[in-house]
Amino acid sequence: MMDEVILIDKPQGLTSFGVVARLRRVLSNQAGKKVKVGHTGTLDPFATGLMIIVTGKKCREAETFTKLDKWYEAEIILGKKSSTGDPEGQITEVSDYKPSLEEIQQAISQFVGKIEQTPPIFSAIKINGQRAYKLAREGKQVEIPKRTVEIYSLELLSYEYPKLRIKTHVSSGTYIRTLAVDIGEKLNTGAYCENLRRTQIADYSVKMAKTLTVFGITS
Numbered sequence: 001m002m003d004e005v006i007l008i009d010k011p012q013g014l015t016s017f018g019v020v021a022r023l024r025r026v027l028s029n030q031a032g033k034k035v036k037v038g039h040t041g042t043l044d045p046f047a048t049g050l051m052i053i054v055t056g057k058k059c060r061e062a063e064t065f066t067k068l069d070k071w072y073e074a075e076i077i078l079g080k081k082s083s084t085g086d087p088e089g090q091i092t093e094v095s096d097y098k099p100s101l102e103e104i105q106q107a108i109s110q111f112v113g114k115i116e117q118t119p120p121i122f123s124a125i126k127i128n129g130q131r132a133y134k135l136a137r138e139g140k141q142v143e144i145p146k147r148t149v150e151i152y153s154l155e156l157l158s159y160e161y162p163k164l165r166i167k168t169h170v171s172s173g174t175y176i177r178t179l180a181v182d183i184g185e186k187l188n189t190g191a192y193c194e195n196l197r198r199t200q201i202a203d204y205s206v207k208m209a210k211t212l213t214v215f216g217i218t219s
Contacts, residue, residue, distance in 0.1 A: 002035060003056035005065075007209035010051050016042045022217045023053060040065035041201070044177070046086050049198035050206040067172045069152070071200035074193055076164040076180045081190035085120045085177035095189040098161045107186040108154050108166065116146045117178045149174040163194075 010019055016039050024037040038059045040052040049072075052065045079096065082089035099107070150171040157165040164183075168176070177193045184191020199206050212218075 002031065003058050004054075005058055006053040006055065007204055007206075008051045008053050009206055009209040009211050010043050010048055011212065012048050013045055015045050016051065019051060019212070020053065022212065023215060026215045026217060027055060038062050041070070041172075043198060044086060044196065046088055047196040047198065049196075050201055050204065050209055051198075052201055052204060065201070068202035069169060069171060070174070070198060071167070071169050072176050073157070073165070073167050073197045073199055074176050074180060075195040076166065076183065076191050077194045078162045078164055078184060078187065078189050078191050080162070080192060081181070081184070082192035084192075085175075085181050086193050086196075089192070093190045097187075097189045099187045099189060101159055103187060104159050104164060105156060107183055108156060110186065111179065111183065112151050112154050114148055114150050117149050117175060117182070118146050119144050119175050120177050120181075147173060151179070164191075 006023070008019060008023070010016070020037050020039050024035060027035040027037060035055055036059050037053060037055050040054060040062045043049065043051055054062050054065070078099065079094060080091050081093040083092050084090075151174065152169040152171070153167075155167045157167055159165070168179070170176075170179075176196055180191050180193035197206075
């Protein structure tokens, strides 16, 4: 599988680098030589769903895929704040305020369009050449500049406190963890992203993707 675009449905618990490393090993063994493999957009370890993997000469086109719009489904937990904005962090604050359905609908409607986001410190963004999450783990002060992103659509799928489920179509560079935290702030209660699934990148759907087990990768 040289010079190809491979769609992968990433399982929970693996880093994006872990997916690439495992595929590189399998494809290189099949080819009898080292195959260049790369991904076109990070998915957090707790997240699942579509990753576009490029191999061989297709690696040159990685940036083209990186810039494409993305679709996600997310489950947000209200009433708690996490140090990382996801289930892997420490719970830092707890609130017993329970927003009404009307408050939820009003809050999420305010995020549609161009908005400013501050990406999470535990992210793959580079600060002076170093990954932000590495600096954060070392206890160093990390200042990440705000960025403008666009939320094309944001749909409420269900709400039963404390669980809020949304579906969203966003521009490249949008952090759904940050969106979850910001929704919590808007509602005057904490929030973090409990589950996240990337369902689509431009015209590529997760329904078209292969699981790692197809390649004989089970762990």
